[in-house]
Every structure is written in C-alpha cells, then in structure tokens.
Amino acid sequence: MGLIRYSTVRLAGMLATVLVGCIVVFLVMKAAPGDPALSILGENAHPEAIAAFRHKYNLDAPVLIQLANWFVAALHGDLGQSLTIAGGRPITELIARRLPNTLFIGIFAILIAVAASLVIGTIAALNRGRLADTIATSMAVLGISMPDFWLSYMLVFAFALGLGWLPSYGFVSPLESLPGAFYSGLLPAAAIAAPMAAVFARTLRTALLGVAHQEYVTAARSFGFRPSFVFIHWVFRNALIPYVTVIGLQVRYILGGVVVIERIFGVPGIGSLMVDAGFARDYPVVQACTVVFLAIVLLVNFAVDLTCSALDPRRTR
Amino acid sequence: MNTALLRAIIRNRTAATGLAITALVLLAVTLGAALSPYSAVDMDFLNVLAPPSLAHPFGTDSFGRDVLTRVLFGGRVSLVVSISGVVLAALVGGMAGLFSAWHGGWVDAALMRVSDLVFSFPSFVLALLLMVVFGSSVINVAAAIALVYLPIFARLTRNMALLVKHEPYVEAARLMGQPVWRILFREILPNIAAPLLVQASIGIAFAVVIEAGLSFLGLGVQPPLPSLGVIMADGREYFQRGPWVLTLTGVFISIALLGLNLLGDGIRDLTDPRLRERIGS
Numbered sequence: 001m002g003l004i005r006y007s008t009v010r011l012a013g014m015l016a017t018v019l020v021g022c023i024v025v026f027l028v029m030k031a032a033p034g035d036p037a038l039s040i041l042g043e044n045a046h047p048e049a050i051a052a053f054r055h056k057y058n059l060d061a062p063v064l065i066q067l068a069n070w071f072v073a074a075l076h077g078d079l080g081q082s083l084t085i086a087g088g089r090p091i092t093e094l095i096a097r098r099l100p101n102t103l104f105i106g107i108f109a110i111l112i113a114v115a116a117s118l119v120i121g122t123i124a125a126l127n128r129g130r131l132a133d134t135i136a137t138s139m140a141v142l143g144i145s146m147p148d149f150w151l152s153y154m155l156v157f158a159f160a161l162g163l164g165w166l167p168s169y170g171f172v173s174p175l176e177s178l179p180g181a182f183y184s185g186l187l188p189a190a191a192i193a194a195p196m197a198a199v200f201a202r203t204l205r206t207a208l209l210g211v212a213h214q215e216y217v218t219a220a221r222s223f224g225f226r227p228s229f230v231f232i233h234w235v236f237r238n239a240l241i242p243y244v245t246v247i248g249l250q251v252r253y254i255l256g257g258v259v260v261i262e263r264i265f266g267v268p269g270i271g272s273l274m275v276d277a278g279f280a281r282d283y284p285v286v287q288a289c290t291v292v293f294l295a296i297v298l299l300v301n302f303a304v305d306l307t308c309s310a311l312d313p314r315r316t317r
Numbered sequence: 318m319n320t321a322l323l324r325a326i327i328r329n330r331t332a333a334t335g336l337a338i339t340a341l342v343l344l345a346v347t348l349g350a351a352l353s354p355y356s357a358v359d360m361d362f363l364n365v366l367a368p369p370s371l372a373h374p375f376g377t378d379s380f381g382r383d384v385l386t387r388v389l390f391g392g393r394v395s396l397v398v399s400i401s402g403v404v405l406a407a408l409v410g411g412m413a414g415l416f417s418a419w420h421g422g423w424v425d426a427a428l429m430r431v432s433d434l435v436f437s438f439p440s441f442v443l444a445l446l447l448m449v450v451f452g453s454s455v456i457n458v459a460a461a462i463a464l465v466y467l468p469i470f471a472r473l474t475r476n477m478a479l480l481v482k483h484e485p486y487v488e489a490a491r492l493m494g495q496p497v498w499r500i501l502f503r504e505i506l507p508n509i510a511a512p513l514l515v516q517a518s519i520g521i522a523f524a525v526v527i528e529a530g531l532s533f534l535g536l537g538v539q540p541p542l543p544s545l546g547v548i549m550a551d552g553r554e555y556f557q558r559g560p561w562v563l564t565l566t567g568v569f570i571s572i573a574l575l576g577l578n579l580l581g582d583g584i585r586d587l588t589d590p591r592l593r594e595r596i597g598s
Contacts, residue, residue, distance in 0.1 A: 032450040145574035147526045150567030256441025278449035293442045
C-alpha cells in the first residue's frame, strides 16, 4: 500500500513540475529579444504579411492567452507548427519521428555504461588498494576528464577512419533495422557512455566498500555463508541503491551529451533537431524540444525512485 | 582557504597531483600565453596545416596560426568564462541556500522547488536554450553556466547549513545576539566551505565542457575570439587533413579537467571520507 501512495504522490509532483516547466520555458521564449515575424519574413516585410504571419502562428494574442492556447493544444498532442526548419509542419510529427533515435542512442549508451561500470566497479572494490583498483580508479578519473564530443572524434579516427570497422557518420533508425541501429549507433553511444561509465564505476566501488563493513554483512558472514553468496545477496543488493540513484542523476548529463553527439554523427534525433531549430530561430521547435527533454528527465527520475523503493522498502514508509 | 587545508592538500597524493596540474595549466594560460612568440589570431599562409614540430609543438591550423598559442589563449578565455559562471552560481546559490536553511518554512520550500525545477532540465539543454534565446556571447555563456550551477550550489549549501544550524557554536552566537548575517557568514559558512570548494572545483571542470560544447556547435563563444570549443570546431572542419588541431586541443582540455577533478576528489577525501562518490554534474 505504501508503494502505491508513494508513487501517486511522486507522479503528481512530476506532473506539476512538467506544468511549471512548460510555463517557464514558454515565458523565457517570449522574453527572447527580436520579433520572430521580423526575423523570418525580413526587416522590410510588408506590414500585412507580418500581421498575417502573427495571426497564423497565434502571435497576436496577449501572452497569457498564447500560453493557454499552447497548453490546451499540447494536452491534445499538438505542439504547434515549425516556423522555419520544416515550415508549417506539425512539431509533434517532427518529434515523433526523431524521438526513437534519441531514446535508442541514450538507452544504448546507458547499457554500455552499466555493463562496463559493473565489471570495473566490482573489480576495483574487490581488489581495494591493489594494482587493479589503482588502474580502474585512474581510468575512471580519466574518463570523466575527456569531453565526450572530443572522444567521439577520437573514436571515429580509430574505428572508422583507421580500422574501417564502423561508419563515421549517419544513423539507421531502430524502426527500420535494429541490427543497423546497433551498428551505426555504437560509436555515438560509446562516446556518451565513456564518461558515464567512469562516474557509475566510482559510485559502485564506493558503495560496495561502504556496504561491506555494515553489521548485517558481518552477521551474514559469521553464519558461514559462502563469500560469493554474501556478496550477491547482501553487499551487492544494497550497493545498488546509490548506484541506481546516480544513473538517474546522470540522465540529465546523458541527454546533454546526446545533443552534441547527434550533431557530430548525423543522428536525426531531438538533440540535433533542437540545435538546427536554434540556428534557424525556430522558437516553437526549440521550446517543444526543451519540454520533451524535461519530460524524459522527470520520467526517468520517477522510474529511479520506484526502483529504489523496491530495493529499499524503508523509503515508502 | 586556510593554511591547514592547504597543507593537508599538499600531503594528500590525489589532491597534490590535482593542485600541481591545475597550477601548471593556470601558469600556461597566463604566463605561457604571454611568452609565446606567435600570435593567436594573425595568419601565416606560408605555413598552413604544418604538423607538430619543435617550432610548433601543436602544429598549425588552416590559417597557419600556431595551435599551441591559440590553445593557451583559448584556454584562458574558456577558464575565465567557466570560473566566472561557477563563482557567480556559488555566490548567488550559496546566499539563497544559506538564507533558505536559516529561514526555513515556506521560503525554504519555495526556493527548493525552484531549484528542483531548474535542476530537472538537462544542463546542456538549458545552456543551449539560453544561447538560442539571448544570443551567443561570452557573457551569455558565463550566465548559462551560472544558471546550470545555481540549483546545485543552492541545495548543497542549504543541506550543509541545515547540518550545522543547531551546532552549539551557532546556538551560542545566536544567544549572544549576533546579527543573522554574521552568524551565516562567520559561523556557518566557514564550517561548510569544504564541500562547496569540492563542488566548485568539479563544477569548473564540467563548465569548461559546457563552454567547449556550446562553442563547438557554434552557439557559444564566437570567432575570431579563440576558446577551446572554437578551436576544436575549427579543427573539426579539416580533421582528416590536420587531425592534430582537434586531437591536441582535446588532450589539453582533458589534462586541465583531470587536474580539477583530482583536486576536487582529493579535497573531498580529506574532508569527508564518507562522501566519495560524485553525484550530478
């Protein structure tokens, strides 16, 4: 019962945050210096053309009415129309086509980072203070210190231009071909995953070392359980709580990385859409992308909260 | 920073390495940039895309400019932008956090909801949004970095201040009738300075990445002013013909960030061995 109540409260909080976030983003976009009508039609546009443009995109109403209109439409799944980059096309359609690519790259990156960090973090913790630990922790600090967009060029240099194993540019949508998506998404995902794997591995190492000295672990050992059994059932399970929490916190970082990486590898996703729209001053598209990013972060945080509650029932009491 | 902390940093291997690297990088972008015989902006078309050599350790770019000189000048720009952004965030966020912790009640609740909201946006997306709306300039990049770090400093300061708020020395100062600002800045702040310092050190490291990322996309610092991101964006254009420009600039950034990260890790290990994991960047 506790879990249901807890998740309802969290869900309500999440929806409220999305709501306020939408309002804030909307008002920030309205604060933009310059008139979208003038910047798109040109400074010398005919006044009637400007009036028609403003009317078409609902820019002639008071700001609060515009906000309300946008909101009602958004609730019906209509995020407005693109001004410049895909003139007049519904933004919802643009995003729906690109969202799977962004999600695929993001999830692929998380999977790589989780797999790598589980191995590295566990090895480091089990060999605390020994050579393997030193190598693992040094690699982790190094991983955090490399900008991901620079790393992507280094990966392209080695694996695409040098060895010729993987494509250097372009992405096959997972909806078209799943193996193709894995093949073309490996380099971008790896570039995003490297710094994350470093953060995850450090967290796991610290958490494992912290849990290993808890009284319940000593008690379990003194019952004579095999060390591997104690490790999996007590140490590892409890160390997963901070680990999962950090994965949730890092989602903000992953999505930020996705924006630059998508541009570098030519992945048609939400991040590259936002940058293209930014260059073209397509404000409604920028606004919609920002809101979508916010929604993804909040959804993931919600999922992380639920996972942590499942791992640690005390949370929901 | 007091001398005891400085002495402890020098004794701790991680912190000392970090401090040494950071000091070297700072020395390079200040003194080194001033001593360089080349200009960061003047072009030399007889010497275009020369690979690294003794005369040009980082080679030259497509305009024949010495890449090392550009990296040192650009590093200065990037560091000034990142440090100003993080310091601004630490000042404003720190004040808000102290006030929030001291006042409690609805002020605390409201400030923390606002900081939660800002914190829910992916940092790079938030910075990108501000660049698009308010235009690309050095000042705006610093402002975007400040906004990204505001909620982090506000929440960290608040949580730390709440921990010491009821310590006897704070109670004593309160009973002596000291003014609130004095209690906040003379009693509470010095006792929570270490985690803030750690956050600032790691924060500057990630701020350099934000600056470089924005400028790399062409939405941050604008050429001809060199910044690390501008130089890398430049190097990307002719990556196959002159890979050293992008590669070595990135190596320089990685070394600078390594120094800041090690320094942050070291101070954290020294001051709070329980808090070794790095959360949120």
